[in-house]
Amino acid sequence: MNKNWKKPFENEKDVIETWDLVADDYDYHDYISANDSKANYEHIFKALSNKINGKSFLEVGCGSAFMSFKFAEKGAKISLLDISMNVLEKAKVFFNKNKTQFYNIYCNSALDIKEKNKKFDVVWNAGVIEHFHEKDQIKMIDEMYRLTKPGGYFIIQVPNSNCIPYQIWQYLLKITNKWPYGYQKDISPNKLSYLIKKSNKKEPFECYSYNPVLGFLLLPGFRKITKLLGFDKLKFHSKKSFFGSVTISILKKSF
Numbered sequence: 001m002n003k004n005w006k007k008p009f010e011n012e013k014d015v016i017e018t019w020d021l022v023a024d025d026y027d028y029h030d031y032i033s034a035n036d037s038k039a040n041y042e043h044i045f046k047a048l049s050n051k052i053n054g055k056s057f058l059e060v061g062c063g064s065a066f067m068s069f070k071f072a073e074k075g076a077k078i079s080l081l082d083i084s085m086n087v088l089e090k091a092k093v094f095f096n097k098n099k100t101q102f103y104n105i106y107c108n109s110a111l112d113i114k115e116k117n118k119k120f121d122v123v124w125n126a127g128v129i130e131h132f133h134e135k136d137q138i139k140m141i142d143e144m145y146r147l148t149k150p151g152g153y154f155i156i157q158v159p160n161s162n163c164i165p166y167q168i169w170q171y172l173l174k175i176t177n178k179w180p181y182g183y184q185k186d187i188s189p190n191k192l193s194y195l196i197k198k199s200n201k202k203e204p205f206e207c208y209s210y211n212p213v214l215g216f217l218l219l220p221g222f223r224k225i226t227k228l229l230g231f232d233k234l235k236f237h238s239k240k241s242f243f244g245s246v247t248i249s250i251l252k253k254s255f
Helices: 012-023 028-033 035-047 066-073 085-097 134-146 164-175 189-198 214-218 222-228
Strands: 056-060 077-082 104-107 120-126 148-159 205-210 246-252
Touching: 012 085, 028 035, 028 066, 035 066, 035 148, 035 205, 035 246, 056 066, 056 134, 066 077, 066 085, 077 085, 085 104, 120 134, 134 148, 134 189, 164 214, 189 205, 189 246, 214 222
Parallel strands: 056 077, 056 120, 077 104, 120 148
Antiparallel strands: 148 246, 205 246
16 A cells, blocks of 8 residues: 555656556456446546547546446547556556457656647546646646647546545545555545636636545445445436535537
């Protein structure tokens, strides 16, 4: 477990080592059966009006790439970017094992993406920018926006700092040295809107939070109660809420 959760990593080697360890625990069957996972890609499907077939997608900081795999099943042309080649190789093996095509992998930092001439219909990530200081968050937003085609979509999903149960669960893991992800400072819709505006993006965009259920499922003893009350259903995980566990921003890039 990563004990250095009070400040961002100072070098790429530490980032790679941490996320390589996390990658060892990726489990697609656990992921795909969870309603919180289904809610995450449901909101992206809705944002894109389900017009995914044939669209080029780039996931920045892909990790498991399980969500990208779901988009590939809908006909998207998937490219993956991550700072860890080990993570990318695991994603590649997973796609190949499931006989699903992906197009490119890029081993780059999300803060300095080398593919200067590439453009994609959708550039997105989930659970990435909360691990960086504000100046680097804005830099990542700029890099992702640059790679988005005119008329394309730029999407970010991130844990919501307003989700009190999730914040309690996270703090308990941190103080007991069981937190595996290093530095993480979650982001509310207001904060994410501020970051996007500060990076001088002029287009109108959506920014909201959803899934008020997940935080309670993570707290000790609450999973059984939540299920008994009938709240562990997709319709509740997908529900918009100030206290939702996920913040999402959706920006359509101008022509």
